[in-house]
Amino acid sequence: MIALGAIGLAMVYSIAEVPNFAHGDLLMMGAYTALLINTPGAVPLLDNLAEGAQEPTTAGLAVLFVLGTGATLGMFYALGGGEALRGSWWPVDAPDAVAVVVHLLAAAVVGVVSSLGATSFLAAMVFSGVVLAALAPIQERYVFRKFRQRDVSLAMMLVVSLAVAFVLRFGVQTIFGGTTRSYEIQSTVEVFGAEIKVAIVKFIDVYVSSSGVLVQITDPAEDVMLFNNLWSWPVFAVVLLASLAVGYAGYRYRLGTRAILGPYLLGTILALATFFAGALVLGASVSAPESALVDSRVRLSVLRLFIILLAIGMMGALHAALRATKLGKAMRATSDNRDLAQVRGINVDQVTMGVWVIAGLYAGIGGTALGFLFGALTITLGFFLLLPMFAAVILGGITIYGALLGSYVVGLSMEVGLFATGLDATYRVPMAFVVLILVLIAKPEGLTG
Amino acid sequence: MAVVSDVIISLGVLATFYGLLALGMNIKYGFTGLLDFGHVGFYLVGAYTAALLVIEPDAGGPDTVYVVGLDLPWIVAVLVATVLAGVVGVFVALPTLRLREDYLAITVLGIAAIFQRIVQAESWLVNGPDALRGYTPPLIDLFPVTGGSPVGAAVMAVAGGAIWAGSTWALGRAMELEFDAGTGPGVTVAGRLHAVVTFGTDRLIGFENYRGGALVAGAIAAVVGGVLSFAAQDGFLAWAVVVSVFTWLVAFVWLTRYSSGFDAVDYLTTFALGAAYMGALAPMFFLETFQLWVPLTGLAFAVVIGVTVYLYSNWQRFAARPFGYGLFTGLWFGFIWYIPLQILSDVAAANWPSVASSIFGNVVWVLSLSGDVPEIGYPRFKLFLFGTLLLVALYLSELTIDSPFGRVLRAIRNDERVVNSLGKDPFMYKIMSMAIGSALAGLAGALAAMHFQVLVFTMFAPRVTFIALLMLFLGGVGNNRAMVVGAFLFWAFQTATTQLSGFVAPGLRENIQAFRFVVMGVLFLLLLYYRPQGLMGERAAAEAGSE
Numbered sequence: 001m002i003a004l005g006a007i008g009l010a011m012v013y014s015i016a017e018v019p020n021f022a023h024g025d026l027l028m029m030g031a032y033t034a035l036l037i038n039t040p041g042a043v044p045l046l047d048n049l050a051e052g053a054q055e056p057t058t059a060g061l062a063v064l065f066v067l068g069t070g071a072t073l074g075m076f077y078a079l080g081g082g083e084a085l086r087g088s089w090w091p092v093d094a095p096d097a098v099a100v101v102v103h104l105l106a107a108a109v110v111g112v113v114s115s116l117g118a119t120s121f122l123a124a125m126v127f128s129g130v131v132l133a134a135l136a137p138i139q140e141r142y143v144f145r146k147f148r149q150r151d152v153s154l155a156m157m158l159v160v161s162l163a164v165a166f167v168l169r170f171g172v173q174t175i176f177g178g179t180t181r182s183y184e185i186q187s188t189v190e191v192f193g194a195e196i197k198v199a200i201v202k203f204i205d206v207y208v209s210s211s212g213v214l215v216q217i218t219d220p221a222e223d224v225m226l227f228n229n230l231w232s233w234p235v236f237a238v239v240l241l242a243s244l245a246v247g248y249a250g251y252r253y254r255l256g257t258r259a260i261l262g263p264y265l266l267g268t269i270l271a272l273a274t275f276f277a278g279a280l281v282l283g284a285s286v287s288a289p290e291s292a293l294v295d296s297r298v299r300l301s302v303l304r305l306f307i308i309l310l311a312i313g314m315m316g317a318l319h320a321a322l323r324a325t326k327l328g329k330a331m332r333a334t335s336d337n338r339d340l341a342q343v344r345g346i347n348v349d350q351v352t353m354g355v356w357v358i359a360g361l362y363a364g365i366g367g368t369a370l371g372f373l374f375g376a377l378t379i380t381l382g383f384f385l386l387l388p389m390f391a392a393v394i395l396g397g398i399t400i401y402g403a404l405l406g407s408y409v410v411g412l413s414m415e416v417g418l419f420a421t422g423l424d425a426t427y428r429v430p431m432a433f434v435v436l437i438l439v440l441i442a443k444p445e446g447l448t449g
Numbered sequence: 450m451a452v453v454s455d456v457i458i459s460l461g462v463l464a465t466f467y468g469l470l471a472l473g474m475n476i477k478y479g480f481t482g483l484l485d486f487g488h489v490g491f492y493l494v495g496a497y498t499a500a501l502l503v504i505e506p507d508a509g510g511p512d513t514v515y516v517v518g519l520d521l522p523w524i525v526a527v528l529v530a531t532v533l534a535g536v537v538g539v540f541v542a543l544p545t546l547r548l549r550e551d552y553l554a555i556t557v558l559g560i561a562a563i564f565q566r567i568v569q570a571e572s573w574l575v576n577g578p579d580a581l582r583g584y585t586p587p588l589i590d591l592f593p594v595t596g597g598s599p600v601g602a603a604v605m606a607v608a609g610g611a612i613w614a615g616s617t618w619a620l621g622r623a624m625e626l627e628f629d630a631g632t633g634p635g636v637t638v639a640g641r642l643h644a645v646v647t648f649g650t651d652r653l654i655g656f657e658n659y660r661g662g663a664l665v666a667g668a669i670a671a672v673v674g675g676v677l678s679f680a681a682q683d684g685f686l687a688w689a690v691v692v693s694v695f696t697w698l699v700a701f702v703w704l705t706r707y708s709s710g711f712d713a714v715d716y717l718t719t720f721a722l723g724a725a726y727m728g729a730l731a732p733m734f735f736l737e738t739f740q741l742w743v744p745l746t747g748l749a750f751a752v753v754i755g756v757t758v759y760l761y762s763n764w765q766r767f768a769a770r771p772f773g774y775g776l777f778t779g780l781w782f783g784f785i786w787y788i789p790l791q792i793l794s795d796v797a798a799a800n801w802p803s804v805a806s807s808i809f810g811n812v813v814w815v816l817s818l819s820g821d822v823p824e825i826g827y828p829r830f831k832l833f834l835f836g837t838l839l840l841v842a843l844y845l846s847e848l849t850i851d852s853p854f855g856r857v858l859r860a861i862r863n864d865e866r867v868v869n870s871l872g873k874d875p876f877m878y879k880i881m882s883m884a885i886g887s888a889l890a891g892l893a894g895a896l897a898a899m900h901f902q903v904l905v906f907t908m909f910a911p912r913v914t915f916i917a918l919l920m921l922f923l924g925g926v927g928n929n930r931a932m933v934v935g936a937f938l939f940w941a942f943q944t945a946t947t948q949l950s951g952f953v954a955p956g957l958r959e960n961i962q963a964f965r966f967v968v969m970g971v972l973f974l975l976l977l978y979y980r981p982q983g984l985m986g987e988r989a990a991a992e993a994g995s996e
Contacts, residue, residue, distance in 0.1 A: 158484060436556065
């Protein structure tokens with residue numbers, strides 16, 4: 001979860017050279033923006049256009065449509081002005097007209113989704129993503145770029161971003177007041193006629209015993225066994241070996257080429273796919289063993305699973321964008337060396353704007369997901385996320401891929417540290433910092449250097 | 450009758466200990482270049498240490514739990530809190546100082562967050578998420594004091610004498626500057642006034658030695674004030690009036706120095722601007738409907754700000770003296786609020802006695818006249834106490850900064866390698882800078898504990914660091930005196946907006962309170978962009994370097 005925020009932060013840090021203290025508040029803003037879709041009745045000004053907490057009137061829907069469409073166009077515009085609207089950032093060359101039409105269509109789709117899909121989780125996410133993606137570049141355009149042109153020191157940039165964070169946080173508070181808000185979460189979603197309870201946790205139990213590895217998924221609310229599979233040790237070993245072999249084959253196949261699917265990524269994906277496929281085919285159903293060497297239980301709801309998948313998907317999308325598009329290439333170049341990139345004819349200002357667009361998009365989506373996970377929205381939500389995010393980014397050595405790694409290290413260490421020391425959950429954020437401080441003292445350049 | 454001098458007094462109290470906080474920040478960032486985002490952590494350490502030292506031992510009550518209560522006198526508590534915060538500062542600095550500046554800032558921010566979380570989570574330590582309360586500030590039983598009693602006489606003697614000495618010193622300084630400009634003694638307003646307030650001793654001691662003269666005058670004033678106050682309540686009142694009027698006169702003398710070159714046009718323009726800013730707020734006072742006054746006030750402010758900016762860029766008089774114009778516009782604004790606005794409704798009702806008592810009460814700021822009897826209440830004593838501490842800290846910081854040690858600190862800020870090549874270890878100096886800065890934050894924390902009488906972990910949010918930074922940049926980076934100015938400006942803004950939110954429907958008050966932070970953030974950004982050295986800037990390098 002930290003990862004979604006950390007990616008944006010890392011991109012801004014490495015490419016725009018802003019250690020952005022406002023990023024946590026950007027997430028917070030994303031979470032509050034989603035309120036517009038989810039519970040329009042609870043939003044000041046918009047509540048005049050709503051009949052109930054979740055029943056906007058036609059006028060309210062029109063407002064949402066306009067906001068959604070406008071924000072989408074704004075987002076594309078921020079990618080590179082009028083040029084971008086004509087498709088300059090696309091990976092493929094397309095006639096201007098096509099690009100414009102596609103952009104307009106996309107904007108209209110977002111607008112329709114925001115208004116017609118109102119109150120649904122996905123629509124809220126999309127809406128909040130595009131709104132933030134349109135808002136974040138404004139910060140860059142009117143604040144950070146001005147200061148960068150003055151050549152201020154990094155410390156000064158920190159102070160500036162702190163001030164921006166203040167403006168954002170209290171701006172939201174001015175509009176929404178200081179009270180805690182919460183989303184209306186539908187507990188069931190109909191998919192193809194079948195009702196799925198999204199908010200209810202499922203138990204995933206893993207037992208490791210002398211007879212093999214057993215995985216059970218149960219629904220505690222209805223006490224139904226959803227999935228039950230045992231792998232005896234030989235089978236488990238075969239599956240494991242097969243996946244490693246397939247993974248290595250994939251690695252060799254791609255070795256030496258630089259593409260969206262690099263050798264490591266392809267290898268990993270193939271290995272995982274083989275592992276799950278093999279596991280599904282070769283498993284056998286039994287009941288839970290009496291004695292197990294290791295047993296662990298993971299609580300997971302469909303909602304959480306969805307968010308995790310979404311995060312992975314978005315990381316994949318970012319990876320593809322960085323590797324395949326011209327803009328992504330320019331971003332990587334700017335991240336490596338800003339001056340050199342400029343000398344080579346890259347419009348670094350434009351690239352930086354693009355970075356902010358992506359950071360805003362991810363912050364919007366991440367913030368919404370966060371709001372759904374926590375259930376309650378507070379103004380300080382972002383700030384307490386900011387600290388672990390920074391920890392993750394610094395751990396990763398201020399690179400985008402490093403930030404991913406850092407996020408997992410920080411997230412894990414927060415949980416493991418709490419569990420190991422038996423401390424109160426209040427110490428979750430400090431735990432991230434203890435890790436950060438230890439790493440900084442031992443290896444100040446970060447994990448990936 | 451509306452006496453608002455009490456508001457000014459409470460503003461002053463807040464400004465004094467926040468000034469100390471900013472002073473600590475200045476030592477760290479302004480002089481040494483260490484961006485300490487965890488400044489609030491030391492403030493927290495100081496506050497809780499002081500509170501735990503003075504609080505009575507835990508009686509085992511169910512509502513308040515804390516680890517230890519030592520029931521020590523405040524003076525010990527304040528000292529220990531200061532020293533302990535400094536020591537904590539050293540321990541925080543040891544691992545973190547070797548990091549790059551942005552890492553340093555984030556790491557210390559994290560440490561401050563950890564401190565806050567410890568206070569919140571460990572309920573045995575200082576009552577956990579609930580407030581720590583149950584201790585009383587020093588000498589509070591004696592107050593309020595009135596004339597005709599030994600305590601009242603003593604308070605008047607000490608406070609009156611000190612104010613007198615301070616004002617006389619300020620007057621002497623103004624006089625000295627006039628001498629430098631070529632006038633003789635006793636010719637100018639300042640000179641004549643000085644002769645009066647030193648009770649004629651200035652001729653005995655000599656005009657050059659105005660510092661000694663101020664002390665003598667203060668001592669005489671202390672005796673006079675003490676005797677008068679002991680004799681009768683009327684004497685107490687009379688002497689308070691004299692002291693208050695004297696301070697106003699000194700303020701006027703200094704103002705005329707700042708306004709040198711001002712003529713009627715300038716005064717009128719600044720007055721008009723100040724009045725315009727006040728007038729822009731009028732819709733807020735008079736209109737009830739929120740949909741009506743919000744756009745109207747916004748529009749009015751846009752117009753006034755637009756006019757100000759236009760004048761600044763297009764009018765020779767303004768552009769030549771932006772500082773004087775800004776100062777006087779602000780002063781007029783404050784003045785309009787302080788006197789005319791408070792008597793407005795009484796004048797309209799032709800209630801003249803009330804008008805007179807309002808003006809009197811606001812002018813005689815030394816006494817609180819809101820009660821039945823004129824008295825010196827605890828807030829005024831607190832202001833006096835904190836103000837004295839602030840001045841002492843300020844003096845000591847100035848000494849530190851002007852010493853060779855301070856010069857090394859500034860050299861570290863400018864270029865660390867130079868210091869290194871001159872054979873001094875920057876690391877040790879940085880540690881010491883952190884210790885001093887943190888100790889000042891601890892002192893501020895102890896005073897805050899004294900002031901609020903209740904401590905909750907939310908009071909130590911990272912916001913405090915931001916406020917300290919704002920004061921730092923507002924006043925001037927690397928300028929100790931400017932910290933006090935910055936603190937006063939910040940709290941003046943806060944007080945003004947608090948007063949304003951009193952006119953707003955209660956449901957919106959929270960939004961207004963949040964909105965003022967937005968305004969503050971925007972102003973801060975503008976300040977950072979257009980005047981990164983702060984309003985006053987660093988004290989002229991030549992002045993500091995020639996010593």
